[in-house]
Amino acid sequence: MLIRDSFAPAPLRRPKRAPKKAQDSASLSAAAQLRQCPVGPQLSNRSRNLSRQNRALGETAATCLGGPAQAATAQIQAQMRQGLCPYLSQAAQNNPTQDWSALNLLRQSLEQGQTDPVDFLHGLHQNYGASVKVGDVLFESRPEVVSQILVATERPKNTQFGKSTLQKESLGQVYGEQAIFLEEGAAWKAQRKNLQPHFVGRSVLSEENHQHLQDLTDKHLDALPVGIPIDLNLKLRTLSLDVALSHMFGLNLELDELENLAGLFERGGKLAQNKLFGLKHQDPELPGQLNALADRLIASPTPAPTLQTLLADPQAQDKEWLRNQVxxxxxxxxxxxxxxxxxxxAELVNQPQQLAELRAEYQATIGTARPTVDQTTDLKVTRNLIKDTTREHAxxxxVSREALEDLNLDGMRISAGTQVLMSIQDINEQAxxxxxxxxxxxxxxxxxxxxxxxxxxxxxxxxxxxDLEPTEKTSLAPKSDFSSRPADAHYTLHRTDIGQKQA
Ligand code: HEM
Incomplete structure (x- = not known):
């Protein structure tokens, strides 16, 4: 019997019902089993256009994993740790051609716009525990286990975890695999050793670098329009891109061009995420545009130390290698x-007391003068706010890894090739x-x-x-591709007294 014949599609906006008491899953039909799922019946409007079969199975599954479920029982959590969602095991047996992997379930959820990856991961851990194994993917958020995994990566002897194939096949396809973030073993080690000196405190916390950062910050803040809503995230990505290009390659570009390039990397992040989760999304013009940018960076007329190091590497003869790195x-x-x-x-806008403290400290420490690097690093309120935000909105x-051998991980057996996906926000919450x-x-x-x-x-x-005034649409909810940002960061800016003086 095909599952689609036996499953009556759930009516839209079905009123919530108390979940039935769980029964022995083997004795139930697949349809009845699916209906037991605490969140399965809450299908959304978006299912309207899907085939009946997809709606019955895939979407129920996706909602089941990612939706706002009621807390699962300890028994169900234990089953989740073993593999497939217990509500779906019979359905999976009846329909083996359907892809039941967790990533496919997430893909369906994302495709329907039902969830953001950060929320998906959070829902997964809240509902099914800090360690959930679905097929060959382990979702892990226990801090002590995550620490073990991170330490067991590129360990001098007995490296048990490597970068995940999933990440190589997504991020690597967009920016190239021969780059420090994705390389492994001897190639990674050599790159890290060569580049690290340009990023340690001694180099970065110099007065010269700090003054340069100030100059770039002034260049961008002076140009911010006041009195009309602006996309603050785009402006900040433009500023950060300027810092990165200047710090690493010695390249100084105009604001308009930087803003366009920030858009290029936004497309890159989206494409990488879509590849990661198997979404059908193409951007055929992107590789050519990224390569053209890479060639410009490599040809910087005043190469900064990072670029000099890359150019001096014998592998730089290989243009592809060089492009990937930059x-x-x-x-x-x-x-x-x-x-x-x-x-x-965005957090400061929502916390006027903390904003007042940040400004008071800035006034007391720096006033209207140009700060030194020590003064900037002494701004405790600013520093603490950044620390809290790094924790709460990673x-x-x-972060993902792949098991390189069969392992016993804190009592759980995982086999070589298992992909481990670690949700940083969930880990931080328990750490x-x-x-x-x-x-x-x-x-x-x-x-x-x-x-x-x-x-x-x-x-x-x-x-x-x-002063930042939110618009009606401004939202701190996460919108994530390679990294996570607020879903809408439009603000109208107004100059403060200090801003007036500096304008
Ligand atoms: C708030 C800002 C940043 C955050 C939250 C962040 C986060 C991370 C994380 C979590 C990793 C580890 C990934 C893994 O283990 O798989 C990483 C690696 C890395 N980050 Fe950052 N990063 C930030 C800024 C930067 C900046 C400004 C640079 C400058 C180039 C940078 C360069 C790198 C590099 C090169 C690696 C790879 C290290 C390796 O594999 O050896 N990051 N970053």
Whole structure:
């Protein structure tokens, strides 16, 4: 019997019913089994256009995993840890051709606009526990286990986890696999050793670099229009891109051009995410445009130390290698910082008391003078706000790994090839103050000192010089592709007294 013959499509806007008591799943028909799912019946309007079969199975499954379910029982949580959703096991047996993998379920949810990946992951962990294994994908958010996994990556002896194939096949297809973020083993080690010196405190926290950051911040903040709604996230991505290009390649571009290029990377992030979750989305012009940008970066007339290091590498004879490296660094070097800044500004708008404290501290420490690097790093209110935002709205929301051998992970057997997806926000929530937003282990974020300094310079100046008035649509809900940002960051800016003086 085909499942579609036995399943009556759920009426739209069906009133909520108390879930029936769970029965032995083997004794139930697939349809009855699906109806037991606490969230399955709450199908959305968006199912209207789907085939009946999809609606009955796929969408129920997607909603089941990602939707606002009632907490699952301990028994169900235990079953989830073993593999397939218990509500769906019979259905999966009856319809083996359907792709029941967790990623496919997430894909269906995303395709229907039902959920954002950050919410999906959060719902998954809230409803089914901190460790959920579906097929060959493990969703893991227990801090101590995540720490073990991160430390077991690129360990000098016995590396048990590597970068995930899923990530290589998504991000790698957009920006190239031969880049520091995705390379492994000896190739990764050599790259990290060569590039790291340009990102450590000694280089980044210099007075010269700080003054340069100030100049770039002034250039962008001076040009912000007041009195009309602007997309703050786009403006901050443009600013961060300027910092990244200038810091790493010594390239200084005009605002309009930077804004267009920020749009290019937004398309890149979207394409990578769509590839990750198997969504049908193409952007045929993007590779050519990214390559043209890469060639410009490589040809910078005044190469900064990072670019000099890359150019001096014997592998730089291979143009593809060089393009991969510069594109990946540019993407990593601006998007997450800009999104962190957007979330931080949005949080301050919602917390007038903290905003007042930030401004008072800025006035007391710096006033209208040009700050030194020590003064900027001394801004405790700004620093704490950035720290809290990094914890609560982790811009790089998903870190992934792949098991390289059969393993026993805290009592759970996982086989070689298992993809481990770690939801940073959920991990942070359980980590007693420890923050995983910059990753950990040998592959911890290489740019975190730059990201923190830039965030402090830009946030303190932006929020001291301007009042931000939200529009009707402004929303802090996550909108995530490679990294996570607020769904709508339109604000109307008004100059404060300090802003008036500086204008
Ligand atoms: C708020 C801003 C940032 C956040 C939240 C962030 C987050 C992360 C995370 C979580 C990882 C680890 C990924 C993994 O283990 O799979 C990472 C790696 C990395 N980040 Fe960042 N990052 C930020 C800013 C930057 C900046 C400004 C740069 C500058 C270029 C940068 C460069 C890198 C690089 C090169 C890696 C790869 C390190 C390796 O694999 O050895 N990041 N970042």
């Amino acid at each position: 594109l990946m660094l540019t993407m990593l070097g601006h998007e997450t910082t800009a999104n962190l800044l957007t979330y931080s500004a 811009p790089n929301y998903l 007693n103050g420890k923050i995983f937003s910059f990753g950990g282990g040998a592959r911890v974020c290489m740019g975190q000192v730059l990201a923190r300094l830039e965030a402090a310079v830009v946030l303190s100046q932006l929020m001291t010089r301007f």
